Amino acid sequence: MYSSCSFRKSRVNQAEVIPFTKKEYDSLRNVMLNVNLKSNKISELVNKLLKETDGVINPNELAKRQNLLVLYYLKVNDYEKADILLDKIQDYYKENKKWAEYVTLSKIRCISLRGRKKYTEMEIVLKEAIEISERENVKPYDLLPLHELSVFYSYDLGKHQEGIKYGKLFFNELEDFHSTKETQKVYDSIKRYTIDVLNLTMGKSYIQVNDLENAYKHLKLAEKEFVEENDVKKIIRVYANFIEYYLKTGELEKVKDVKTKYLNYNSELNNFLITSNKKIAEDNINLMKEEREGLVVKEENKRRMLIIGSLGTFLLLVIIFQRYFLKLKYEKERIHLALEKEQEFKKFRASLFINIAHEIRTPLSLILGYIDLSEDQSINESELEKYLIEIKRKSNKIISNISDIISLLKEDKKEEDVKLENVIIEPFLQQLFFSFESVAKIKSIELNYNVELPTNYSLKTNLNKLESLISNLVSNAIKFSPKNSTITFTAFLEGDLFHIHVKDEGSGISKENQKHIFSKFYQEEKLGKSEGFGIGLAIVKDIVDTLQGNISVESEEGKGAIFKVEFPVINQEENKEREIITKKIKNEKNGVITLSESVFNKGSKLLIVEDNPYMIDYYEKILSKFFRCDFAFNGEEGLEKLSNKEYDLIISDVMMPKMNGIEFRKNMKNLSINKRAPFIMVTALGYEENKIEAFNIGIDDYIVKPFSKKELIARINCLIENKQKREEWVQSSDEVEKEIETFEERNLRELQELILENIHREDFSVAELAERVNFSQRQLERITKKLTGLTPVKFVLEIRLQEAYKKIKNKEEADVNNVRYSIGMKSASYFSVKFKERFGISPSELLKDG
Incomplete structure (x- = not known):
């Protein structure tokens, strides 16, 4: 085997090595990869290679020997020596532009990096190899890094989408080789075994991303080849993935079948291990016999039998424990699968409850609000009647919503028996559409009614369901339309179909969302945004299906949307006389907004940010008597108003289009004015985590719908009063001296100086502060609360925070930590939280902005 590696002395007394042929190199490489480390072959070969590398002249031959030594060092986990040689080989290939060899070496480099879990470096090496492959066209060796990167993403990192991506590239590249010669070259270079391993990897990854069709295809290919090769270990892995595949498809009978195959092959592997161990034991016994031939005695035989018995017992225990742990593994997988399903259910349930809360709590808030307004003794009978009508209407809306939700949740609901009746339809459509006129006026929206039907046309339908359908479509259009826009309602006959179109000029619906908007409880996955469509359009779809019609949407982002509904005409007599009925309402500026502005001369100034026109109407009724109110329909409009006017307090909903309440509050810190105005968040989401998030971004109060009028007004007054007292105290603290100073004010100044x-x-502490000014803690609390509205503890904290703010703003210290220590606050997290609660910005952000 090693005859070709013999030495010849050169003229300069330097050993020259005879070059390897390809056959010799491949043979030696195979020995290095497959022979046991304890084999004399490995030891002899390594010594031979080490001697030859010292004297080899040809750099190409040197690289071949270094390659073989790298394989040995990786076998014995000597990564340091392996890396040194890899760097030398890589530099040689790079300098001489041997790109095929350079790319091939990337696979060996990854074996070294994987052994030390250096995954980031692995990724860099493989991606570099792929780039070089593309640039230098080193086919078929470009398949090696593609294969390795696919396996790396799937098994090492669990990034199954990435694994699939590079696996596909591998198979696409493989298909590019058409001729028999090139195909054979690929198989010689890459080996069929590599393709089979990749099929196994791709099967596992497709299962993880729920692409079960492709998973099955790749697993079947892997199964076929590994069964033919009788590679028991790989077959076991294939069937383990098939078990997971059939669990996901719900084919439990096939799970049992595959499980049986899995256990049979596992048993075969165990039998192989037992046979191997038995052979080792027999070899040891024979060795002992040879060593002690002629000296065997009865006691020695007993000892040997004891060894064999112990070995057999050990092997039996290994099998028992292996099967026990296999059982535990299956149990763990079953529990893991059950937990995943439970998490998915919890996620769906949370989404469901949020949608229901948002759909019901707003009308419930309005009902309670109108009840409060009805109890006011100063209102006249017409106003009382109006409030009672609204209460009834909103109550019916909630009952209808609950019925629709129950209907949607019934997975096994039977086909509904809908009662149809002949109705002269045009007056009904006109009355229903213009019932939204008062709501449209709030946003200065023009209602355009355009109906073309035969005179006194009678439609056979269910009025209740048709009313619910149209109400949902029109209210959605108003909600998502900007101010001063137009909503057009169209109805007409065409052939045997009755058409209804509702068109708005809102922000439109993306192509992706158009696929889902009629799904149950679909909502865009952004916290607090009402860009999704909750249950409204799901109800519409359910009604359309019940009436055996069709619904579709046409929309482009930024260009509004048209919802088109069509119903089959049932047993209608043809009437060729037609009447074009058209009515347009253009809202003049005499609605709620103008009323609010007309009373913008009393009390504190409030900005109310709310997308629901009914809620805006209610806010105007209860708050304009006490405060000067201004309104915005989403966060973007709110920011625009805040940048131009100064307000004493801001009220905002959470779920709004364009910019929700959370984003609105975060963006306020970038404004020069109003960024410290008290902020009340009003929402249907009453969960603890929602409150915590809201307080973390600097809101002052959190009100959950439904709420009472008195509670809202009380909270507004309290926050405004505290703001005014705080501003008065801050202003007074900046004055150097006063001409007239009361006894308590002198005490307050003395307290401030002492702090x-x-x-x-x-x-x-507060106790020390009280002692230093000769007060009891109770007296101290009375003085600070009277003059500042703060307890002594909060008063001390306020001075510390004010001093910190000045130091950071004026850059008196090098960093935030120095400021924190200078004001006596050692806890970084406590300081940061309190500072942000007080000023609406973190210390580090203020330092950066300053």
Whole structure:
């Protein structure tokens, strides 16, 4: 085997090595890969290679020997020596532009990196190899990094989409080789076994991304080849993936069949291990016999039998434990699968409850609000009647919503027996459409009614369901349309179909969302956004299906949407006389917004950001008597108003289109004015985590729908009063001296000076402060609360935070930590939280902005 590696002495006394032929090199490489480390072959070969590398002249021959040594060092986990040689080989290939060899070496480099879990470096090496392959056209060797990268993403990182991507590239490249010669070259270079391993990898990855059709195809290919090769270990892996595949498809009988195959092959593997161990034991016994031939005695035989018995017992225990752990593995997989299903159900349930809360709590808030307004003794009978009508209408809306939700949730609901009646349809459509006139006026929306039907046309339909359908479509159109836009309602006959179109000029619906908007409880997955469509369009779809019609949507983002509904005409007599009925309403500026502006001369100034026109109408009724109110229909409009006017307090909903309440509050910190105005969040989401997130971004109060009028007004007054007292105290603290100073004000100034004198002390307490000014803690609390609205503890904290703000703003310290220590606050997290609660911006952000 090694005859070709013999030495010849050169003229300069340097050993020259005879070059390897390809056959010799492949043979030696195979020995290095497959022979046991304890074999004398490996030892002899390594010594031979080490001697030859010292004297070899030809750099190409040197690289071949270094390649073989790298394989040995990786076998014995000597990564340091392997890396040194890999760097030398790689530099040689790069300098001499041997790109095929360079790309091939990337696979060996990855074996070294994988052994140390250096996954980031693995990814860099393989992607570099792929780039070189594309640039230098080193086919078929470009398949090696593609194969390795696919396996790397799937098995090492669990990034199954990436694994599939590079696996597909591998198979696409493979298909490019058409001739027999090239195909054979690929198989010689890459080996059939590599393709089979990739089929197994792709099968596993497709299962993880739920592409079960492709998973099955690749697993069947892998199964076929590994069964033919009788590679038991790989067959076991194939069937383990098939078990997961059939669990996902729900084919439990096939799970049992595959499980049986899995256990049979596993048993075969165990039998092989037992046979191997038995052979080792027999070899050891024979060795012992040879060593002690002629000296065997009865006691020695007993000892040997004891060894064999112990070995047999050990092997039996190995089999028992292996099967036990296999059982545990299956149990773990079953539990994991059950947990995944439970998590998916919990996610769906949470989404469902949020949608239901948002759909019901707003009309419930309005009902309670109108009840409060009805109890006011100063209202006249017409106003009372109006409020009672609204209460009834909203109550019916909630009952209808609940019925629709129950209907949608019934997976096994039977076909509904819908009662149809002949109705002269045009007056009904006109009355229903213009019932939204008052709501449209709030947003200055023009209602355009355009119906072309025969005179006194009678349609056979179910009025209740038709009313629910149209109401949902029109209310959605109003909700998602901007101010000063137009909503057009169209109805006409065409052939045997009755058509209804509702067109708006809103922000439109993306192509992706158009696929899902009629699905149950679909909502765009962005926290707090009402860009999704909740249950409204799912109800519409359910009604259309019940009436045996069709619904579709045409929309482009930024260009509005048209919802088109068509119903089959049932047993109608043809009437060729037609009447074009057209009515347009253009809203003049005499609605709620103008009323609010007309009273913009009393009390504190409020900005109310709310997308629901009914809620805006209610806010105007209850708040305009006490405050100067201004309105915005989403966060973007709110920011625009905040940048131009100063407000004493802001109220905002969470779920709004374009910019939700959370994003609106976060963006306020970038404004020069109003960024510290008290902020009340009003929402249908009452979960603890929603409150925590809201408080973390600096809101002052959180009100969950439904709420009472008195509660809302009380909270507004409290926040405005605290703001005014805080501003008065801050203003007074900046004055150097006053001409007239009361006894309590002198005490307050003395307290402030004393706190500033000891501000660097973390242990400076309220008890010590009271003692230093000769007050009891109770007297101290009375003075600070009277003059500042704050308790002594909050008063000390306020001075610390004010001092920190000045130091950061004026850049008096090098960093935030120095500021924190200078004001006596050692806890970084506590300081950051309190600072952000107080000023609506973190210390680090203020330092950066300043």
